[in-house]
Amino acid sequence: MTDIHFNKEKGSQLKLFTPGPVHVPERVLKEMAKPNDTHRSKPYSEMHQMAAEGLQKLLYxxxxxxxxxxxxxxxxxxxxxxxxxxxxxxxxFSIGAFGDRWYEIGVRNGKISVKQGVEWGKAITPEVAQEALSKDKYSVVLIQTNETSTGVYNPIDELAPIIKDSGALMCVDATSSMAGVKLEVDKSDIDICLASVQKCFALPPGLAVCSVSDAAIEKAEQVKNRGLYFDLIALKKRHVAKHQTPTTPPIPQIRGLTAQLEYILNEEGLEKRFERHEKLGKRTRTWVQENNLEMFPEKGYESNTVSTIKNSLDLDIPKMVSMLLDKGYRIVNGYGQLVNKTFRIGHMGEIQLKDLEEMLNDLTDIINELK
Ligand SMILES: Cc1ncc(COP(=O)(O)O)c(C=O)c1O
Known part of the structure; x- marks a missing residue:
């Protein structure tokens, strides 16, 4: 087979401090390599059910x-x-590039879409939410927990009751925080809570997951032109009847998801996982201060899974990223309009504090050289 390395010298040893895709542990890769039955078989259904039940626990x-x-x-x-x-x-609600993307999806699907933004770096506060919701009647409200471009975490627990009191259905994009930050779906009465798995789950890309409330399903029954591939009614029906999907899923990925959920829930433990991410976030923020840098997000709303750091030292960011790559670590430039104005350190998935310290030591040396 063609010998593909993402890093010529270090090969698969490259350590990803990225906001996804992230490093996938060896034990998951081994699990994924096991032989599989078809997606209509009993063993598959059992595996699918285990994954779905694991997700319910993860999302409370x-x-x-x-x-x-x-x-x-x-x-x-x-x-x-x-x-x-x-x-x-x-x-x-949009606080950055991924909020803007969701609005764009609304527009491109011909839906009457209203965007409530804030200056990048800020969060949606309860006051902003109240005011936006008082202006009109909305049937659905869509919002990110963690905005991966700005590194801001919206105070979703405070926003949820305000949004739900308006009578709207609430969809939450938890892509870069699910499985890293606690989010209690039933407590906040979230109708759809979604994420892909290449971030805090530490799985390879290719799958996305969500919880769906009965109210969301009842609503979907009244909506025309839902399409076929992403029809929630069809997906839920097959899931409830058989623990399967209507079309062919990537079976090895689902095996990986099942194994990783088992690890998260039964080996690491949810609280410990959330605490670890909190420590990673805090340590990165302290390092930022120690190096006379500044965080991009407004204080109090910083993400614990990705740190967006202002380029306050006017560093050559592509050069810094490349120098760190030579040491075997990848961090990333800012996203979209924040390219070269910020850089981002992902600290999600299976990264331990010790890994972070090692990378930050090398990054400190590089910054001192570039200053
Ligand atoms: C907050 C957020 N939402 C949505 C997406 C899009 O995710 P995907 O690339 O899995 O479609 C991303 C990707 O980085 C994200 O960070």
Whole structure:
């Protein structure tokens, strides 16, 4: 087979401090390499059921959890197509590039889409939410937990009651925080909570997952032109009846998801996993201070899974990224309009504090050389 290395010298030893895709542990890769039965077989259904039940525990919900053969953007589009009728308005809160993307999906699907943004680096506060919701009647509200471009975490627990009091359905994109930050779906009454698995789950890309409330399904039943591939009714029906998907899923990936959920829930433990991510976030922020850098997000709203750092030392960021790559680590430049104005360190998935310290030591040396 062609010998493909992502890093010529270090090969697969390259350590990813990226906001996804992230490093996948060897034990998951081994699990994925096991032989499989078909997606209509009993062993498959058993595996699928285990994964779905694991997701329910992860999200503190009794809502059904569905598995999609797509990345998170697929479920973002599914929310738009399944929940918004043509004559209804939907409100998209946006604090960065991925909020803007969700709004764009609404527009491109011909839905009446309203965007409520804030200056990048800031969060949606309860005041902003109250005001936006008081302006009009919205049937669906869509919002990110963690905005991966700005590194801001929205105070979702405070926003949820405000959004739900307005009578709207609430869709939450938790792509870069699910399995790294606690999110209690039933407590916050979230109708759809979605993510792809190449971030805090530490799995290879290719799957996305979500919880779906009964209210969301009841709404979808009234919405025309839901399409076929992302039709929530069909997906839920097959899931409930057989623990399967309507079309052929990537079976090895689902095996990987099942194994990783078992690890997260039964070996590491949810609370410990959330605490670890909190420590990784805090340590990165302290390092930022120690190096006379500044965080991009407004204080108090910084993400614990990805740190977006202002280029306050006017560093050559592509050069810094490349020098760190030579040491075997990948961090990333800013996203979209924040390229070269910020850089980002992902600290999600299976990264341990010791790994982070090692990378930060090398990065400190590089920064001192570049200053
Ligand atoms: C917050 C957020 N939403 C959505 C997406 C899109 O995810 P995907 O590439 O899995 O479709 C990303 C990707 O980075 C993200 O960070």
């Amino acid at each position: 919900t009794n809502n059904e959890c569905l598995i999609f053969t797509s990345s998170a953007t697929g479920i973002m589009e599914a929310c738009v197509r399944n929940l918004i009728k043509d004559d209804e308005k939907a409100l998209f």
